[in-house]
Amino acid sequence: MKRFWSLLFLLVPIGGVATFLVAPYFNIVLPRDVSVHGRVIDNLFMFILYLTGAVFIVTELVLFYFMWKYDAKSNSKPVKYSHGSHSLEIVWTILPAVTLLFIAIYQMDAWATAKMNPPNIKPHAEVTGRQFNWDFRYPGGDDELYTEDDIVRTDGKLYLPVDEDILLKITSADVLHSFFLPNLRLKQDVVPGMTQSMWFKAKKTGGYDIVCAELCGWGHYKMKGRVFFLPREEYDQKILEMAAEQNTMRVDLPDEDE
Numbered sequence: 001m002k003r004f005w006s007l008l009f010l011l012v013p014i015g016g017v018a019t020f021l022v023a024p025y026f027n028i029v030l031p032r033d034v035s036v037h038g039r040v041i042d043n044l045f046m047f048i049l050y051l052t053g054a055v056f057i058v059t060e061l062v063l064f065y066f067m068w069k070y071d072a073k074s075n076s077k078p079v080k081y082s083h084g085s086h087s088l089e090i091v092w093t094i095l096p097a098v099t100l101l102f103i104a105i106y107q108m109d110a111w112a113t114a115k116m117n118p119p120n121i122k123p124h125a126e127v128t129g130r131q132f133n134w135d136f137r138y139p140g141g142d143d144e145l146y147t148e149d150d151i152v153r154t155d156g157k158l159y160l161p162v163d164e165d166i167l168l169k170i171t172s173a174d175v176l177h178s179f180f181l182p183n184l185r186l187k188q189d190v191v192p193g194m195t196q197s198m199w200f201k202a203k204k205t206g207g208y209d210i211v212c213a214e215l216c217g218w219g220h221y222k223m224k225g226r227v228f229f230l231p232r233e234e235y236d237q238k239i240l241e242m243a244a245e246q247n248t249m250r251v252d253l254p255d256e257d258e
C-alpha cells in the first residue's frame, strides 16, 4: 500500500484527460452551433478550456510528485518548516493576474457583439418567462408590440426568420428565469421589473431547444420550449396563420402605467 495516495491522486489528471478525449465518441460535446456569432464564443470557450486544462494537468502532476517524494512511509525524518519565498509569491501572483487580464481583453469584442450593440430594428417578439412557461408576444401586422393586433402564444413555440437579424425583448412575470438558447450560444437572465434585449442571427433552419437556466421553482425542469427558424416566406405564412387563430381570442394588453 506504499505510495497508494500518490497513485490515487495521479488518477485525477489521467481520468480528466481521458474523459475529455473520449467525450466526442459519446456525443458529449457542445450542441450544434446555428448562429452567426457562435463560433467566436466557441473559440473563446475552447481557448479557456485548453488554458485551464494545461494548468490543471501541471498542478496535478506537481501534486503527485510531492506526494510521491514525501510519502510518510518512506520519509521518517521530521518535517522542516520554511518561511516561504518572496520571489515565488510574486511570480504566482503576477502570472494569474496577467493571464486573467489577457482573457479580459481578448474577449471584449465577443462580449460587445453579443451584449452591447443591438441591431437597430424593431423587436420580432417579446419573451415572457413565467412559472413555468415561456410566453411569446408577436407584434402582428403593424410591427408594433402592445397593440390590438398582437399575437400571444403560450404553447412554448417561438417562430423566427432565418438569416436575418433578430431582436427579442425579454421580461419576467414572476421570478428570476434565464432564457437560454444553447444552439445560439446565448443566455440572458430574466429579471422581474426589467425589460432586456437579446439579439442574434441564425444561419440554419430547423427547431432548437429553449431552456430555462435559472432554478425558478418546482417546475423549473419543464420550463422548456422550441425556437423554429423558418425561411422568410414560411415565416410570414406562419405569422398570418397565428394571427388568424388569434382573431378568435382577445389579446390582453399590459396596463398603461406599467
Ligand SMILES: [Cu+2]
Binding pocket: 176, 177, 178, 212, 213, 214, 215, 216, 217, 220, 223
Ligand atoms: Cu425557470
